[in-house]
Amino acid sequence: MKTIKTDITCRLDNLPWTFFHTKFVVALGITWILDAFEVVIVSVVLKSMSKSLGLTTFESSWLVSSFLLGALFGAFIFGYLADKYGRKKIFFITLLLYSLGTFLTGFANSFEVAILFRFITGLGLGGEFSAIHSAIDEFVPSRFRGRVDGFITASWNLGSVFASLTGLYLLSNLPEDKAWRYAFLFGGILALLIVFLRLFIPESPRWLISKGYIEKAEEIVKSLEKKYKVKPVKKECEIHIFEGSLKDSIKIILSKYRGRFLFGMALSFTILTTYYGFITILPLVITNQYNLPTTEIPKLLLYASFGGLLGGLVVSFLTDYLGRKITGTVIAMLSMMLSTFFLFSSDIYTTVFIYSFVAYSFASVAYVSAMEVYPSYLRATAIGILSVVGRISGVLAPPILTYLSQIDYKYSILGLSFFWLVGFLAFFIWSKFGIEAKGKSIEEIS
Structure with missing residues (x-):
């Protein structure tokens, strides 16, 4: 495997915590809140959804299982694609898939249609996991990486609280056959809005280097150093350039x-x-x-x-x-x-x-x-x-x-x-x- 020497990764770790990092972490880390919202909101509205669609208990259980199956495939498939084609392309595609799947669930009128939309939702959200965490670990300066990852993981509980309160509000103020639909429609619109938060996010410089795109990585890091008036450190690291397959x-x-x-x-x-x-x-x-x-x-x-x-x-x-x-x-x-x-x-x-x-x-x-x-x-x-x-x-x-x-x-x-x-x-x-x-x-x- 070929290797190159570069100071770009050391300069990434040398950056202070900036407003860019805050926006970056919020735009990507919000995935955890969405994941928790999706898991908990289904639990909250599952009974009313099943009643509205005339589902048996066994069929209702597949509304959860189909989401988890989609997440399994999404994590594996999009994990590899994020390494092959980059983090940025994938975390846009996966978020759009999730938004589409959960939004369309609100229009489901049969067991088969609901299962399909729940699978698409899981496919997107499962795929988010790999691309998002890779980008965060590769962009956040090393001295902040542990607490940032920890904080993002802890935010799962915010999504859980938000879903519980949303479900309780909708079920208390709307007929059961409409409340569950609005819950999924709301989740889909919320995810779509987050797409706009991610427009400013650049590709991971570390991924760019691993694919040999040194000039693009240099451009990203240099712009951050210039914007926040940081003097580059002169220290080089050896980086592997990988061109293998999934099997490799x-x-x-x-x-x-x-x-x-x-x-x-x-x-x-x-x-x-x-x-x-x-x-x-x-x-x-x-x-x-x-x-x-x-x-x-x-x-x-x-x-x-x-x-x-x-x-x-x-x-x-x-x-x-x-x-x-x-x-x-x-x-x-x-x-x-x-x-x-x-x-x-x-x-x-x-x-x-x-x-x-x-x-x-x-x-x-x-x-x-x-x-x-x-x-x-x-x-x-x-x-x-x-x-x-x-x-x-x-x-x-x-x-x-x-x-x-x-x-x-x-x-x-x-x-x-x-x-x-x-x-x-x-x-x-x-x-x-x-x-x-x-x-x-x-x-x-x-």
């Missing part, structure tokens, strides 16, 4: 970066199984154990969302202050311990808040740890594959935990703790043999 990318990931990929798989597994597992057994299993009525479920979800938001913000700073290794290991261990509190705690609301404050914050350190360790020429492909692993795990976790609960309540809670054990062991092993990426450039890590 996967071969490199599974050989040269095998250990990192296994670490990322464990983290992706833990994030999705614990989240989707918990939000499934909370209303279906845990509330029954505490003899709570259905009307208390939205309140508990809001407790969880606010707890996760606050915890994620705290951890996003700890990731850059203490480092990825110690932060990830401690958070996974505490989450594993706190999950067992549902076996004996008498105050469900406090327990949900404390658990979510710690457990929901895990993603803020885990995602950056799993995604920053690859070179730019195959980062989006690796992230796409890891996203597929996580989504599949997230699909399997709810039926596993609910099945265990039918045997005995404590088994479902112990199952949740086991999922956390995977993440703890991954970070524990990584802390012994892996790289501490705190404050280091992408080139130093990869």
Whole structure:
């Protein structure tokens, strides 16, 4: 593989935090809010949507599954395309796909049509994940990367709160057969507006370099230095130029970066199984154990969302202050311990808040740890594959935990703790043999 020496990446990391970086992070990071909005809004309006379309319980479940299947394909396909054709082209296409899919869902008049539109929605949102995180990790200066990734991940909880409140408002003020349609129409219009926020965003200079477009990368970095009066640093890094196929990318990931990929798989597994597992057994299993009525479920979800938001913000700073290794290991261990509190705690609301404050914050350190360790020429492909692993795990976790609960309540809670054990062991092993990426450039890590 050919290599070149350039000072462009070092100059990117030398930039101070600017208004450009703020706009950049908001325009791309808002994807997490959209993702959460999409997941939660479906849960809120699923019953009324199913009733309006005359769907059976089995058919209704496919409204969720078709979205997740679309996200699986989207993450893998657009992950590779983002490495081949660039981040900017892909995060425009994926956002437009998501906007189109969710908007058209509001006009669905049959099971088959609804399934198609939910699949398109997932295709777009799943594809967003790889391109967005690759661009952010490659553009944000290394000393800010951990907290920025952590903050963006924590913003998921804002989307969750927003979806809960939107759904409650629409269902309270409109007939059921119209409320769910307006929920999806609103989501589609919101996503379309975000397209305009992304018009100013340049291509990732690191991706441009990896494809040999040195002059274009130089032009982008030079314009930022001029605008914010930054003196260029004189330090060169060696960058690989990659011209291989998808097969070549996967071969490199599974050989040269095998250990990192296994670490990322464990983290992706833990994030999705614990989240989707918990939000499934909370209303279906845990509330029954505490003899709570259905009307208390939205309140508990809001407790969880606010707890996760606050915890994620705290951890996003700890990731850059203490480092990825110690932060990830401690958070996974505490989450594993706190999950067992549902076996004996008498105050469900406090327990949900404390658990979510710690457990929901895990993603803020885990995602950056799993995604920053690859070179730019195959980062989006690796992230796409890891996203597929996580989504599949997230699909399997709810039926596993609910099945265990039918045997005995404590088994479902112990199952949740086991999922956390995977993440703890991954970070524990990584802390012994892996790289501490705190404050280091992408080139130093990869």
